Amino acid sequence: MTEKQAGTTNRSKSNQPNNSAGAGNEETFSGYFKKQEKVYPKRVWGRFRKLKWVAMIVTLGIYYLAPFLRWDRGPNAPDQAILIDLPNRRAYWFFIEIWPQEVYFLTGILVTAAVALFFVTSLYGRVWCGYLCPQTVWTDLFVWVERIVQGDRNARKKLQEGPWTLDKVKKIALTHFIWLIIGWCTAGSFVLYFNDAPTLVQSFFHLDVSPTVLAFIVGLTLSTYIMAGFAREQVCTFMCPYARFQSAMFDPDTLIIGYDEQRGEKRGKHKAGESWEGRGHCIDCTACVQVCPMGIDIRNGLQMECIACGLCVDACDNIMDKVGLPRGLVRYDTERHMKALVKGGKERFRILRPRTFYYGGLLALVGGIMLYGLLTRAPLELHVLHDRNPLFVRLSSGEIRNGYELKILNKTHEDHNFTITVSGLNDAKLEVRAPGDITPETLFVGADKVGHYHIFVSAKVEEGNPLPVVFTIRNNENGNTDTYDSVFITRRTKL
């Protein structure tokens, strides 16, 4: 119990919300506020630790390097593979380009991401939290830096609690310096996604960056430094909504990290050579507690704080190997399976359950719609807005004229000329009001631009209800077309 006690002494007005067993029964009022207990995760080796290293290298590698990937889009568009071009209102992702008018793609991406999260959670529990979440990854990286500079758990703790010596100052300063460097890289990479990466990197070296860029870098450097250096597990416990609604997505078949109470209890110290008769396999070495980045004791059962990173599994397995017992005292398991074991029965893992299918189905559906939308994304789009004031104009010839605002979205990367036509009216005349010699057959729209034109349609028609008309825009060069339904108004609405 040393770990717990150490923890307890830290709590000035002790309160242990997660300790059902009782170590603090005589607690009285715990105070309105609780000091953060610093967690010193111990180094650990094992399968899941390896997996976490791989996940960290892959995710950070993608994050830091992706802005430098190139993707040729021709002369009229940037060649950065992943770029959010705010000044020009464009987002690029390899072969995908999104305009602000297509913000539903962004919605689609977010919905897909949310459903994917649900789906993965229904399969493997909080695997996102444990391995992929930026908060987890950066915290892991920062802890690694801490360990390299200050040593492992006990050394760090000793240093932290010890007096301020020159050595301590040097080590702490170095740690924070490296953290800030990492934070700066993180912030710098973030900004690269919004600018041409090589150009911006170059302007960094010339110390010539805009105040906006600088503000973002300072802000994100500090937020990385604070979140991964100090807030750490507090983010998961107190800030993250996902951690909270996790509980609504768990069921008895969700993969969680579980301590096998049946096998482990009754726990206690064990000396080499002693019999295992009459006691549990847990030797109460607290290895699982020492490695936990969240600072919890997994033996207390499933807790909200647990991000299912699996480090305690590795820690316990290593101990079990040493004492010559089978692995898996702490393991990935499901609640249903563990309960069945207690009753002596066997229950198989039910990875595939109704919710797996409906999350999977939903994911396939949303993903399919997204994919369809992206694959069939029209290179040409027409929007027509009928003039509202005046709704119509009677001409001296007796004809009626309506005005329309055209928006022609040329999503290709070449300049094009377009022809606008209208159907639904007999002998309709089209006229464009624009500077220069522009006719309805030669509406010019630059590469990757929106063309705005005001056109007039006049026709000899009787007064009556609004007539439905259809505008068709056609690309003179490649024949692409788009249509838009509008109306032709001939009289004021009778009230």
Place this chain on the structure above:
Amino acid sequence: MTDDHNKTEKKIDAVSGVQTTGHSWDNGSLEELNNPAPRWWVIVWLITIVWAIGYWVVYPAWPTLSGNTKGTAGWTEYKKLAEDQAEITARQNVYLGRFEGASFDQIMNDPELYAFAVAGGRAAFKDNCATCHGSGAEGGKGYPNLNDDDWLWGGDIETIYQTLKYGIRSEHEDTRISQMPSFGKDGLLQPEEINQVIAFVQSLSQGHEGAHAEEIDAGAQVFADNCAACHGDNGKGMREVGAPNLSDNIWLYGGDHDSIYESVFNAHAGVMPAWVGRLDNNTIRELAVYVHSLGGGEATPAAEGDDQPMEEAAPVEEMPAQETVKEPENDGETSGNNEPEQEQPAE
């Protein structure tokens, strides 16, 4: 619900090990735990308070008996407005210099200047012109619709500019001016003759239905004697004098019998003010481009048909002919065919 709870003893909850607040619901089956908030959260909260106090010091914040605290930064809404306006002016100045030096022809062929002029004209129109012409320039009875293709004094850009600048029957000495006689009131025509000329004029745009041929023929004679000098032999109007085309489908003062009768009997002479001196020249030019863009604008060179666009500066004088025929109009725009217009007092 919130207040509908019982006070019970504070105790340590068995499951969580946390003290309760002593509030319970549903006969004690629901209890509130007193989980402490994280300390950093409190610190952040305190920082926001400090921030707020700093904000009070720097910015105007608290009401006082005589107004409010001013703040050390000297920030006011007025200054902010002035800054924003200065920024807008600076942005406009990029184009204004070019606009000033450009001819209408250059403006009409330069997308940037054209867009600049139309945008500026649209704003100026709402501020200055919409009162009479309507916010969409659709006009109304006596106030020409500027969207259509019917112009009293001409619809090319130079003419529109001229009209805007000096007005129609305005107080400016270069104003456009003309006056239709009050044929009925002054006894120039008898009621019967007026009815005849109305029949003729209506037949110009509506055909012969509903009127006797003799009446129309009689009206044609009355028209030739009294009206043709300004409105033209076939009633197509004359832009030099702002005499409306009476043969088209647009009637500034109404095309029914009674309206036309009223126009012939009393005559109309609408007034548009001169804008030179009220608006700067750039704004007037922007307005001209805007009005021209509304749909009825005509090409500058050689006018079409019978009507010629007005000359540049010279406003037309009264009718050459004797007082008989004429009927003024207001600014150059739409107006209907026969009949006079306007009810505003002219001269």
